Amino acid sequence: xxxxxxxxxxxxxxxxxxxxxxxxxxxxxxxxxxxxxxxxxxxxxxxxxxxxxxxxxxxxxxxxxxxxxxxxxxxxxxxxxxxxxxxxxxxxxxxxxxxxxxxxxxxxxxxxxxxxxxxxxxxxxxxxxxxxxxxxxxxxxxxxxxxxxxxxxxxxxxxxxxxxxxxxxxxxxxxxxxxxxxxxxxxxxxxxxxxxxxxxxxxxxxxxxxxxxxxxxx
Numbered sequence: 001x002x003x004x005x006x007x008x009x010x011x012x013x014x015x016x017x018x019x020x021x022x023x024x025x026x027x028x029x030x031x032x033x034x035x036x037x038x039x040x041x042x043x044x045x046x047x048x049x050x051x052x053x054x055x056x057x058x059x060x061x062x063x064x065x066x067x068x069x070x071x072x073x074x075x076x077x078x079x080x081x082x083x084x085x086x087x088x089x090x091x092x093x094x095x096x097x098x099x100x101x102x103x104x105x106x107x108x109x110x111x112x113x114x115x116x117x118x119x120x121x122x123x124x125x126x127x128x129x130x131x132x133x134x135x136x137x138x139x140x141x142x143x144x145x146x147x148x149x150x151x152x153x154x155x156x157x158x159x160x161x162x163x164x165x166x167x168x169x170x171x172x173x174x175x176x177x178x179x180x181x182x183x184x185x186x187x188x189x190x191x192x193x194x195x196x197x198x199x200x201x202x203x204x205x206x207x208x209x210x211x212x213x214x215x216x217x218x
Contacts, residue, residue: 035119035120035121036120037060037061037062037065037120038060038061038062038120039120040116040117040120040121040122040123040124041061041078041114041115041116041124042103042104042105042114042115042116042124043104043105043110043111043113043114043115044102044104044105044110044113044114044115045077045093045105045110045113045115046095046099046102046115048099048101048102049075049095049096049097049098049099049199050077050093050094050095050199051073051093051094051095051096051135051199051202052093052094052202053093053175053202053203054088054091054092054093054202055079055087055088055091055092056091056092056093056175057090057091057092058078058090058091058092059090060078061076061078061114061116062120063092064076064077064078064092064094065118065120067092067094067174068092068094068118069118069153070152070153070154070173070174071094071153071154071171071173071205072133072153072154072155072171072205072207073094073095073096073118073133073205074095074096074097074098074117074118074127074128075094075095075096075097075098075115075116075117075118075124075127076092076093076094076095076115076116076117076118077092077093077094077095077113077114077115077116078090078091078092078113078114078115079091079092079093079112079113080111080112080113080114082111082112083112083113084112095115096133096134096135096197096199096205098117098124098125098127099125100125102115102124102125103124103125104124132207132208132211132212132213132214132215133154133205133206133207133215134195134196134197134198134205134206134207134215135197135198135199135200135201135202135204135205135206136195136197136198136199136200136201136204136205136206137170137186137198137201137204137206138188138192138194138195138206140188140190140192140194140195141167141168141188141189141190141191141192142186142187142188143166143186143187143188143189144186144187145185145186145187146181146184147178147180147181147184148184149184149185150183150184150185151171151183151184151185152183153171154169154171154205154207155211156185157169157170157171157185157186158207158209158211160185161185161187161209162209162210164187166187166188166189166209167188167189167190167191167208167209167218168187168188168189168190168191168206168207168208168209168215168218169185169186169187169188169206169207169208169209170185170186170187170188170204170205170206170207171183171184171185171186171204171205172184172185172186172203172204173202173203173204173205175202175203176203176204177203188206188218191208191215191216191217191218192216193216195215195216
């Protein structure tokens with residue numbers, strides 16, 4: 001029996017009141033002085049391409065970046081201790097793609113939110129070109145081993161998918177509502193062009209096994 005529950009959250013209320021390769025979503029600049037894991041953030045947030053499964057509590061931007069990298073999200077955001085809603089102070093939300101038209105909220109003096117690339121060596125909106133993931137999942141072409149194939153990240157699931165010859169891959173993250181299915185892989189034998197992603201689903205991500213390719217052209 002397929003256990004693929006979606007976590008639905010109200011993005012607008014949560015924020016207002018409250019695929020990728022390693023070098024494109026958090027692998028660092030390589031060589032020289034390492035980037036500041038808390039740096040390269042801009043004030044404010046955008047609702048475009050936003051994923052908010054939370055509030056996901058974190059003590060720092062670097063913690064949010066680690067969670068984003070694990071799930072394959074190219075962008076991350078942090079609600080600071082200055083957020084007006086106590087329930088959302090010091091918490092994360094994410095971006096599955098980058099809104100290049102957003103350049104910060106300095107004019108509105110938004111001190112409650114910070115947004116940036118998952119890779120701290122990159123500066124918004126130049127967070128990398130290989131996002132290549134979609135939030136959510138589709139039953140079309142799905143090959144699901146259930147809770148048996150544990151994984152620590154989307155990238156590890158990609159390695160397993162490649163070894164099995166699957167065109168597409170999915171990752172159930174730590175926010176899946178069923179404990180047995182947290183941090184597990186699923187796969188796709190075919191990739192449907194009808195699937196455009198589900199921004200309300202913070203529990204699953206889907207993408208091509210080959211991280212250089214974009215769904216559905218896997």
